[in-house]
Amino acid sequence: MTTEQPSSQEGENSTDGSQVGVRGRARYAVVGLGSRSRMFTAALLTDYKEYGELVGLCDLNQTRMRYYNGLFADSYGAEPIPTYRPDEFVRMLEEQRVDTVIVTSVDRTHDHYIVTALENGCDVISEKPLTTDAAKCQRILDAHERTGRKLTVSFNYRYAPRNSAVKELIQSGVIGDIQSVHFEWLLDTRHGADYFRRWHRDKRNSGGLMIHKASHHFDLVNWWLGETPETVFGFGDLRFYGRDNAERRGEVVSSYRSHGNPDIEKDLWAIRLADDPTLRSLYLEAEHEDGYVRDRNVFTDGISIEDDMAVLVRYQSGATLSYHLTAYSPWEGYRVMFNGTKGRIELDVEERSYVSGAAHDPNKPGSGAPKAPPIDSARLTVRPLWDIPQPVTVEEGSGGHGGGDRRLLADLFGAAEESDPLGRAATHLDGAYAMLVGAAANRSFATGQAVRINDLVRFPGA
Ligand SMILES: NC(=O)c1ccc[n+]([C@@H]2O[C@H](COP(=O)([O-])OP(=O)(O)OC[C@H]3O[C@@H](n4cnc5c(N)ncnc54)[C@H](O)[C@@H]3O)[C@@H](O)[C@H]2O)c1
Numbered sequence: 182m183t184t185e186q187p188s189s190q191e192g193e194n195s196t197d198g199s200q201v202g203v204r205g206r207a208r209y210a211v212v213g214l215g216s217r218s219r220m221f222t223a224a225l226l227t228d229y230k231e232y233g234e235l236v237g238l239c240d241l242n243q244t245r246m247r248y249y250n251g252l253f254a255d256s257y258g259a260e261p262i263p264t265y266r267p268d269e270f271v272r273m274l275e276e277q278r279v280d281t282v283i284v285t286s287v288d289r290t291h292d293h294y295i296v297t298a299l300e301n302g303c304d305v306i307s308e309k310p311l312t313t314d315a316a317k318c319q320r321i322l323d324a325h326e327r328t329g330r331k332l333t334v335s336f337n338y339r340y341a342p343r344n345s346a347v348k349e350l351i352q353s354g355v356i357g358d359i360q361s362v363h364f365e366w367l368l369d370t371r372h373g374a375d376y377f378r379r380w381h382r383d384k385r386n387s388g389g390l391m392i393h394k395a396s397h398h399f400d401l402v403n404w405w406l407g408e409t410p411e412t413v414f415g416f417g418d419l420r421f422y423g424r425d426n427a428e429r430r431g432e433v434v435s436s437y438r439s440h441g442n443p444d445i446e447k448d449l450w451a452i453r454l455a456d457d458p459t460l461r462s463l464y465l466e467a468e469h470e471d472g473y474v475r476d477r478n479v480f481t482d483g484i485s486i487e488d489d490m491a492v493l494v495r496y497q498s499g500a501t502l503s504y505h506l507t508a509y510s511p512w513e514g515y516r517v518m519f520n521g522t523k524g525r526i527e528l529d530v531e532e533r534s535y536v537s538g539a540a541h542d543p544n545k546p547g548s549g550a551p552k553a554p555p556i557d558s559a560r561l562t563v564r565p566l567w568d569i570p571q572p573v574t575v576e577e578g579s580g581g582h583g584g585g586d587r588r589l590l591a592d593l594f595g596a597a598e599e600s601d602p603l604g605r606a607a608t609h610l611d612g613a614y615a616m617l618v619g620a621a622a623n624r625s626f627a628t629g630q631a632v633r634i635n636d637l638v639r640f641p642g643a
Pocket of ligand 1: 212213214215216217218239240241242245267284285286287288290308309310335336337393
């Protein structure tokens with residue numbers, strides 16, 4: 182541990198038996214202090230400080246934790262939060278009398294922190310994906326069953342107003358019983374490429390995009406339909422990124438990363454860590470500690486994840502999903518269509534209409550150019566049988582994900598004032614089913630066979 186301890190306080194028990202701090206606020210620790218952790222730490226240090234206290238940080242990289250403590254002091258006037266290394270995780274839970282652990286570390290490590298936290302009497306909020314393979318999922322399900330603690334997965338896409346609006350329409354019965362879903366998700370050459378620059382490119386770290394990314398989408402379909410996925414079949418391959426694909430197209434791969442590349446101005450794929458204050462502090466100036474290179478060339482060797490994936494899922498009700506994910510698209514967004522016994526719902530979302538080829542593309546991190554306003558438009562239509570199509574207006578709120586982040590945080594930190602008719606708070610089972618569809622797809626890619634979810638794990642109590 183490197184920063185000063187706050188003075189010791191006596192804890193007390195809440196009605197459900199979990200420990201809460203003397204001020205009645207739950208005590209939170211965050212493990213994994215990369216970019217995603219910021220949403221949670223900022224919330225606990227500002228809007229949600231009446232509900233929870235941030236009492237510990239854990240990461241293998243001290244530079245990143247030091248950066249955040251500096252930022253918390255500058256932005257919120259916060260005292261330094263005690264920091265711990267991974268091998269001090271249990272000590273942190275004990276010394277800081279942690280009630281709830283927020284897991285925002287690299288996906289590969291989620292199972293370790295979730296299981297250890299549950300076994301040490303803590304509740305857990307985990308970022309998606311719950312974990313990266315079926316064996317780790319089994320460990321988590323068993324630990325959850327054994328300990329009886331609460332495990333929540335922060336599926337923020339459910340809370341985006343347009344996705345919530347789809348759930349409302351389906352719940353209203355306007356298109357009857359849903360028989361099938363057709364869903365295409367496009368990641369563009371800015372966002373999609375980013376998974377090929379850093380740790381996600383190694384399947385052992387992320388489970389590949391079927392788990393790391395598509396678990397969001399599989400969760401959406403599971404939740405929209407209120408159904409349990411049963412069987413999965415798919416094809417997936419690396420067809421665009423990576424050295425072999427670049428060389429097949431006659432492209433020359435000259436550098437292994439953007440930083441220090443003398444030809445950076447000519448490289449459409451480069452990101453400029455040194456020019457962006459956050460990227461520089463969080464990654465470039467921290468890489469001497471752990472060798473985490475944030476700006477690898479997307480056309481180098483060592484990529485073991487797919488960039489083009491086609492998947493079929495059958496649900497227990499017999500409904501089917503056909504799903505496609507592309508990670509090298511010129512634009513970013515998604516299209517999803519539901520076929521019901523009384524009609525059809527169609528949602529078209531354009532999150533970014535293009536990525537510019539200019540050297541200083543304002544859409545690229547570290548470009549130095551002023552940020553272009555995001556183009557974010559959604560068209561939601563109900564097409565009843567035998568009637569004219571009905572456009573549905575979606576009210577976007579303020580804040581991240583069209584206002585969805587606010588409700589997500591309220592649910593996560595127990596600040597929501599009324600129960601949610603849409604049931605957006607995701608349980609451990611929701612997290613498990615979402616990642617298991619991806620794990621089944623991964624197995625299907627490898628074997629060429631259809632894979633049953635129930636052959637991957639044993640659900641305790643089932
Ligand atoms: N819900 C969403 O929309 C969303 C968006 C982005 C990221 N995420 C999730 O958040 C998590 C973090 O992603 P990120 O983009 O912040 O990544 P990041 O690379 O910025 O941060 C990961 C952090 O984990 C730390 N870490 C690595 N190994 C560790 C270990 N053994 N013990 C403790 N810490 C360790 C790294 O040092 C780093 O600080 C991932 O699970 C990702 O799937 C979710």
